Each structure stands twice: as structure tokens, then as C-alpha cells.
Amino acid sequence: MAFKEFMKELNGARIEGELIKTLFYSLLTSFAFLAILYFLKFRYITDFIGKYGVSLFFSALSYALVVPAIKQVKAYKEMPCMSGMMVGMTTGMIFGFLPGFFVASTNGMFVGSVFGMVLGIIFGIYNGKCCGIMGTMEGIMAGFMGGLMGAMTAFMLLNDNLKAISVIVFIISAFIVFGLNYMIYKEMKEVTNHKKQDNLFSIVITFILIAITTWFIVFGPRSALFQ
Amino acid sequence: MKNTTILLFLGVIVLVIGGFVFASSTKPNGNTITGNAVNNGEIQRITLSTKNYNYYPDTIKVKAGQPVSISLDEKVSGCLRSFTLRDLGISKYLKTAQDTLDFTPTQKGTFKFSCSMGMGYGTLIVE
Numbered sequence: 001m002a003f004k005e006f007m008k009e010l011n012g013a014r015i016e017g018e019l020i021k022t023l024f025y026s027l028l029t030s031f032a033f034l035a036i037l038y039f040l041k042f043r044y045i046t047d048f049i050g051k052y053g054v055s056l057f058f059s060a061l062s063y064a065l066v067v068p069a070i071k072q073v074k075a076y077k078e079m080p081c082m083s084g085m086m087v088g089m090t091t092g093m094i095f096g097f098l099p100g101f102f103v104a105s106t107n108g109m110f111v112g113s114v115f116g117m118v119l120g121i122i123f124g125i126y127n128g129k130c131c132g133i134m135g136t137m138e139g140i141m142a143g144f145m146g147g148l149m150g151a152m153t154a155f156m157l158l159n160d161n162l163k164a165i166s167v168i169v170f171i172i173s174a175f176i177v178f179g180l181n182y183m184i185y186k187e188m189k190e191v192t193n194h195k196k197q198d199n200l201f202s203i204v205i206t207f208i209l210i211a212i213t214t215w216f217i218v219f220g221p222r223s224a225l226f227q
Numbered sequence: 228m229k230n231t232t233i234l235l236f237l238g239v240i241v242l243v244i245g246g247f248v249f250a251s252s253t254k255p256n257g258n259t260i261t262g263n264a265v266n267n268g269e270i271q272r273i274t275l276s277t278k279n280y281n282y283y284p285d286t287i288k289v290k291a292g293q294p295v296s297i298s299l300d301e302k303v304s305g306c307l308r309s310f311t312l313r314d315l316g317i318s319k320y321l322k323t324a325q326d327t328l329d330f331t332p333t334q335k336g337t338f339k340f341s342c343s344m345g346m347g348y349g350t351l352i353v354e
Contacts, residue, residue, distance in 0.1 A: 011230045020230035024237055031244070049251040057248045061241065109305075156346055158280045163249065223305070 006185045015075040015194055016185050022068040025199045026206040030060035033210050042218070052217050055102040058166055059213045062098035065170075065177050066091065066123070067202050072184055073127045075194040083187040084131020088139035090180045091127040094173050096120020096146025101169060103216050104151035105162055108223025112154060115216055116147025119209075269293060274324075276300045277307060277347070282340075285349035291335045297321075297328040309343035312351065318343065 009016040034056055042048045073079075073087055100116020107115075124139025157165050188194070271293055276283045282303075289295050299308055299321045310328055311318040315338060319328045332353040341348035 010234075017230060020234045020237075024233055027237060027241070049248060051252075053248040053252050057245060156344060158346055160345075163252070 002186050002189070003182065005189070006182050009185065015072055015196055016181070018196065019068040019072060019181060022071050022199065022202045023064050025202050026064040026067045027060065029203050029206045030063060030210040033207060034060065034214065037214065045218070052106055054163055054166060055106050055217050056214060058170055059099065059102045059217070060210060061170060062094075062102070062173070063206050063209045063213075065174055066095055066098075067206055069177055069180055069184075070123065070127060070205070071197055071202055072181060073130055075196055076184065076188045076191060077130065077195065079130045079135075079184075079187065081131045081134050083183070084128060084135035085138045086183060087130060087180065088124050088128020088135035088137075089142040090176060092120045092124025092139040092142030092144075093146040094177060095123040096143040096148075097150035098169070098173055099213060100147040100150030101154045101166070103213065103220075104154040105158070105166070106217045106222075107220055109151050109155040110223055111216065111221055112151030113148050115213075116150045117144055118147070120144065120147045271295045273297045274300055275303065275310075275349075277303045281347045282307065282349045286352065287340075287349065288352045288354060289332060291332050291353045294329060294331045298324060298326065300324050305342075306344045307342045307347040310340065311343050312338060312340045314338040 006016065010020060011017060038048070042052075045051075069091065073091070079087065096116045096119060098116075099119045100112045102112075103115045104112020120143025121140050122143070124141075124143035125136050126139075128135030128137075128139030153165070153169070154162065271289050273287055273289070273295065275287075275297065276299075287297075297310060299310065301324050303321075308322065309318070309320045312328075312330075315330065315332070317328065317330050319326070321328060332351075335353050338351045338353065339348060340351050
């Protein structure tokens with residue numbers, strides 16, 4: 001029953017009605033940024049799409065997936081401990097795993113791990129703090145674990161269907177984040193005075209993330225195996 | 228426009244762009260390069276390097292009954308330095324370019340070699 005209501009709210013006036021729009025703006029920002037850079041600079045790099053295309057494409061999709069969840073959590077500000085811990089853990093894990101995975105597939109395990117851990121921990125804290133120290137701790141731990149796991153998985157699959165596993169990892173992550181959106185709605189549907197943020201926040205945060213990721217993937221430091 | 232319609236529209240765009248990216252990307256390990264052992268007297272010496280995140284060359288031919296000495300040059304790093312011939316039950320961590328894995332293949336056939344984690348791999352052909 002609640003799920004049907006949630007699906008209805010995706011077109012409604014609550015914050016859940018903003019999720020798809022935020023996804024759209026985030027994706028548009030990333031693709032526009034990458035397209036402009038491609039025509040200005042990247043097309044002169046030999047086999048650019050072959051070397052970096054898949055990682056950049058999935059990085060853009062990953063950020064478009066997670067940014068709406070950040071917006072949804074921020075709209076409710078405070079949550080019960082159990083929900084907040086789940087929010088911290090899911091955000092930290094997905095935000096650590098996906099960037100770690102895609103950066104490690106072009107830059108090596110060390111760079112991918114560090115990148116994934118930093119992003120995972122930052123956004124794990126940012127979202128997890130909605131329930132205080134428990135969610136914050138959960139976010140730190142999940143970001144730490146997700147960053148390492150994502151990079152390690154990519155590195156170990158370099159010679160074994162890396163592109164196929166990229167698709168599988170992304171689809172599973174998309175289901176998890178969709179589950180998180182639904183869980184937040186189910187737990188917080190009684191709250192009606194939530195604060196909506198404008199789309200500028202989502203666009204700015206996506207721009208910063210995709211710019212940093214692009215720099216790392218194309219120009220960033222690499223492990224010896226990738227030089 | 229309804230949000231779910233926007234989502235469907237986005238899905239189509241993502242599939243089109245994704246299809247283009249996947250079609251344009253090259254396969255890193257599609258070509259097999261064969262490197263023959265250098266027959267230096269009685270010992271067949273092979274030095275492997277790395278290319279496309281894998282051993283280079285990734286196919287080695289040796290003669291049965293003659294000692295083989297495998298080494299890895301300075302470019303080989305990480306777990307690729309832990310050279311493993313699982314079919315023959317041989318494994319050694321070749322820390323430097325001077326370290327060698329020495330053995331004598333007695334049985335003719337094709338054997339897979341890899342690093343200890345299975346990330347880099349290739350084929351040893353004993354003729």
C-alpha cells in the first residue's frame with residue numbers, strides 16, 4: 001500500500017515528487033559538462049572513449065542516482081535513529097563503492113580506494129548526521145568499506161569482463177538507492193512540513209563531483225600498472 | 228509533463244549514450260601476442276613484461292624436457308609479480324627483475340599461468 005502511495009508521490013507535490021526532476025538535472029549537468037570538455041579537449045586524446053568512456057559514463061549515472069537521495073534526506077533534516085543509520089550506511093556505501101569502482105578501473109586500486117573512501121565518508125557523514133552520532137558513525141564506516149570494496153572489485157576484474165560487471169554493479173546500486181528513497185518516504189510520510197531545496201544545490205554538487213572525477217580519471221595519478 | 232514520463236525519456240537517452248560508449252570502447256585484451264623462449268644453451272630463458280594490464284607476451288612456447296627460467300622485468304608490478312603456474316603446481320613471488328622461476332616441463336601440452344589473484348594471465352605451450 002505504502003509502495004503504491006510512494007509511486008504516486010513521485011509525481012506529487014512532496015519532496016518525493018522532486019526526485020526524478022533532480023535526477024534529470026544532475027544527469028543533464030554531467031552530460032553537458034562531459035560533452036563540452038569532449039569537444040574542446042578530450043577528442044584530441046587518442047582513443048578517449050575507449051579508455052575512459054565507460055568509467056565517465058557510469059560516474060555521471062552514479063551521481064545522478066545518489067544526488068536525489070541527498071536532497072530527500074536533507075528535506076527531512078531529522079530522522080529516527082534506525083532510519084538515520086540506514087541512510088548513513090546506504091549513502092556511505094554507495095557513494096564509496098561506485099566512484100571507487102570507476103576510478104580504480106582507470107587509475108588503479110590505490111587512487112580508486114582513496115577517492116572512494118573520501119567521497120563515501122564525506123557523504124556518509126553529510127547524510128548520516130540526520131540522526132546524530134549513530135548515523136554519522138555508520139556513514140563513516142560504510143564510506144570506508146565501500147571505497148575499498150569498490151576499488152578492489154574493479155581492480156580484480158580488470159581482465160575479466162569489467163564492463164559487464166560495471167553494468168551489473170550499477171543496476172544493483174540503482175535498486176538499493178530506490179529502496180532507500182522508498183524507505184525514507186515510508187518512515188517520514190507523516191511529516192508534512194519538510195523543507196524543499198532548489199535544484200541549484202543539486203546542479204552545483206553534481207558539477208563539483210563530476211569535475212573532480214573527470215580530472216582524476218583523465219589526468220589524475222595512476223598506479224604503475226596503468227602508466 | 229509527468230515525472231515518470233521524464234524518467235522514461237531519461238532511460239531512453241541513457242541507453243542511447245551508453246550504447247554509443249560501449250560500442251566505441253575497445254577490448255583491452257583482444258589480441259594475443261606470442262613470444263617464444265630464448266634458447267640460451269640448455270636453459271630456455273623468458274622475460275615477461277606488462278601491457279594492457281596483463282602479462283606481455285601472454286603466450287609462451289617452450290620445449291619439453293629442457294629447463295625453463297622465467298623472470299619479470301621492472302614494469303611488472305603488484306600481484307602480477309606473484310607468478311603462478313597452477314596446472315604444474317608452481318608458484319613464486321619474483322620480487323625483482325633478477326629473480327627467476329626455474330622448472331623443467333616434462334609433459335607436453337597447454338597450461339595457463341596467472342598472477343596469484345588471477346588478474347593477469349596467459350598460456351604456456353610446451354611442445
